[in-house]
Amino acid sequence: METFLLPWRSLRRSPSFTGCDMEKKTVLRKPKGFIDVYKHKPGAEKDRTHYCPGCGHGILHKLIAEALEDFDLVEKTIVISPVGCSVFAYYYFHTGNLQVAHGRAPAVASAVSRANPDSVVISYQGDGDLAAIGGNNIIQAANRGENMVVFFVNNAIYGMTGGQMAPTTLAGQKTTTTPYGRNVKTDGYPIQVCELINTFTAPVYVTRTSLHDMPNIRKTRTAVRKAIMNAKEKKGFSFVEVLSMCPSGWKKDSLQSQQWIKEDMIPRFPLDVFRDISEDAEAVERPVPVMDPEEVKKIFGYSDFKAGTIQKNPEANFEKVFLRVSGFGGQGIMSTGIALANVGMEYDYNVSWLPSYGPEMRGGTANCSVKIQEDMIGASEVTEPNIIIAMNQPSLEKFEKIMVPGGALIYNSTLIDIEPSRNDVDIYPVPITGIADELGDTRVQSMVSVGAFAAITGLFDPEEIVRLMPSLFEGKPDKVLRMNEEAVRRGHNYVTENFSV
Amino acid sequence: MPRKLMKGNHASVYGAILAGCEAYYGYPITPASEIAESASTLFPKFGRIFLQAESEVAAINMVYGAAGCGQRVMTGSSGPGISLKQEGLSYCAGSALPCVVVDIMRGGPGLGNIGPEQSDYNQVVKGGGHGNYRNIVLAPNSAQEMCDLTMLAFELADKYRNPAFVLTDGVIGQMMEAVDLPEPVSEFPDKSDWAVKGTDETRHLINSIYLDHDDLEEWNRELERKYELIQKNEVLVEEYMMDDAEIVTIGYGSSSRVLRSAVDMARENGIKLGLFRPITLFPFPVDEIAKLPEAGIRGILTVEMSTGQLVDDVNLALKGRMISDLYSRLGGNVPSAVEILEKISELYGV
Amino acid sequence: MSESRKYPFPEIDSNICKGCKLCIAACPTNVLVISDKLNSKGFHFSEYIGEGCVGCGNCFYTCPEPSAVIVYLKDYVSEEVS
CATH class of the missing domain: 3.40.50.970 (Thiamin diphosphate (ThDP)-binding fold, Pyr/PP domains)
Known part of the structure; x- marks a missing residue:
């Protein structure tokens, strides 16, 4: 159990509270949330940031680092820094760090937060990164209510790349890509991200603060601490937008920059707590993965998969099955094929099943290829079938043409009233649909076909197929099993009673 | 199991x-x-x-x-x-x-x-x-x-x-x-x-x-x-009927399944066709393919469902000592064993 | 730190300060000034005039450089003393 100086709930009741009782501190110095010496930073200056004079990033960094130290969260925090001026945030934070692609921090953070559910995950993003290239990622992470904190530094410009227009650039604002000022008629309007995030149901805390003077820096400090505490308590998605100075990009000095935030940015980006439902938010729960091999096998049901144990029939009429099953969608074409492949597997044959695929799907008929043989199977598509099961007339016409001589042509005589044209194959008209209807459910015609196939090929014993019913119809009620068992027997018997096989 | x-x-x-x-x-x-x-x-x-x-x-x-x-x-x-x-x-x-x-x-x-x-x-x-x-x-x-x-x-x-x-x-x-x-x-x-x-x-x-x-x-x-x-x-390959093969087909994935059928059909007709299948594409079996010309192979046909992507790597591996031919099908069409054999017959006179 | 210093007081690292003047603007008692001197990076750095600090922490919180400002508050006991 970890304890904190002040849990958030009590913080909130104190109106004068600024996030932490600064009075208890006897010194204000570089917080322990920062790395002592910036070892990842190239060059000699490992004691200072790469930020320009007067840049707001450093202020926000300090507030974050201080909160992490005060709440004893430095070790369990992971900071995600995407592209922008804060691409190098990992130089500074003494936390776990992931440097990521432009705009993708919320996506990366979503996975990081799931992988490490007890961590405080911080996505630290600028305006181009978050609201332009990464717009969808922030929207979706917010909407999922990911347990993370987003610090969104809005300085209305692309700083890192040298001052181009950002999605939050103000109307009329000059940048290196809006040299005549942002024209809202062609470039659109500055995007108000907090207002957008606030349209989603899931976020728990959405606020916009500013760094333009001391009172607002202190309000920002409060917001930073609250958002971090939310993540610590797994409250979900907290979003803190911070209006921040970019003196270099704006071509102003630091104080003019603060003035510009106050006079120009705030009218477009009003400071507010747009939402705070953190107190009532339920903690985000993540499951514990099952990794134990025995447990994994149990969940998969390994003990139920014992295929390949049924004795083959040495007297079978076919050594190899190259089968094409075909008919209208809804005639159980695929399930006939899958059932036969399954039964073949139980007899320890090599089997393959391939549904009609790609261009084959054109034309409204469903069909599948099934191969059953001793040897390893090459191509899974049956281009020269030695058996076909044709459930309707178009299928008969299409597939009898490609049959090899001496094969078995099974057709559904309930629906097909023309004679097959081939005279070099064995022909088995079986009233498949009719038998199924007699049994009371057209859907069992698949198993009628399976029974007929078993009788004609001599490959499978219908009673063995019946024994396999529970695995073929996993999870189906007994009644369905019984009806399908009967369908197999009736299909089988129809063939043995009407043809010599 | x-x-x-x-x-x-x-x-x-x-x-x-x-x-x-x-x-x-x-x-x-x-x-x-x-x-x-x-x-x-x-x-x-x-x-x-x-x-x-x-x-x-x-x-x-x-x-x-x-x-x-x-x-x-x-x-x-x-x-x-x-x-x-x-x-x-x-x-x-x-x-x-x-x-x-x-x-x-x-x-x-x-x-x-x-x-x-x-x-x-x-x-x-x-x-x-x-x-x-x-x-x-x-x-x-x-x-x-x-x-x-x-x-x-x-x-x-x-x-x-x-x-x-x-x-x-x-x-x-x-x-x-x-x-x-x-x-x-x-x-x-x-x-x-x-x-x-x-x-x-x-x-x-x-x-x-x-x-x-x-x-x-x-x-x-x-x-x-x-x-x-x-x-x-980490190179992995599968060879099928390669011991006495005079003509080799090279393919991976679903084409290699068709090629296996083609090899079976060819062998029934007395054609000494073998199948070389890269299982790893990177690392590519460069050394294994480079050895093919030494083994009395007189024809190599790469079959792929793309316009000559795999065959480029095959030919790089062959270093100009032989040149692989290409048979490709595209657009969702899968080559059949029969058409591959027809191509082999046309290319190598068997 | 010299024991003669009067707490609270800020300590500004003249070498790290980038001279942005945010601390000077944030100081309620106007006890920070910009130096005439330049540091090794060519910045006029911020300086404490030596008295008048009330320990509000504004200069610390407004300074964008993590290591540039330390504020020793009223109750600070220096390491040497403890």
């Missing part, structure tokens, strides 16, 4: 769970959606993470995040989605993050169609994204291998800290075959020396930036050495 009839797409998900994959991040795309669907059904049963990402780009970046935290993680997609994932894959390679990507190839370019093709070969085998990097690429040709090679992909990804692909097409993904399910992996590599796990000792940095030119060159050299090591250690 427990045996179950299943689609290649599902077998890959079984393999992932057996390999200890803790998270699946994916975006729907035909013909790979079944992998995501299957993962969404199975992963929660094992307390593992399934998340449908908002985009292909988000999915690969989620993979980056999970991999950076030391999880075994996977995504699946098809051509257009793989194109979108390339930046993220480059980041994974640049940050040396192990992850597994299943690519069920479809017809291209552009929207193309959802029929089977093998035209992602170049974008997957050659790296695909920006920078000097390679993906480890395994090319299964059966449901069994979809399971086994997915498991192997996790092993190799971790061994080399590199993205590993399972590259196949809609035929292998859609086809159902019996799969003998292996034992679940019980031991996993310790990643605490680099993965970020939100603890004191794992405050590491996952990163691909090297501002200093010499540093970045050195990092690239290190990657280069890694790829040389993979090339040396």
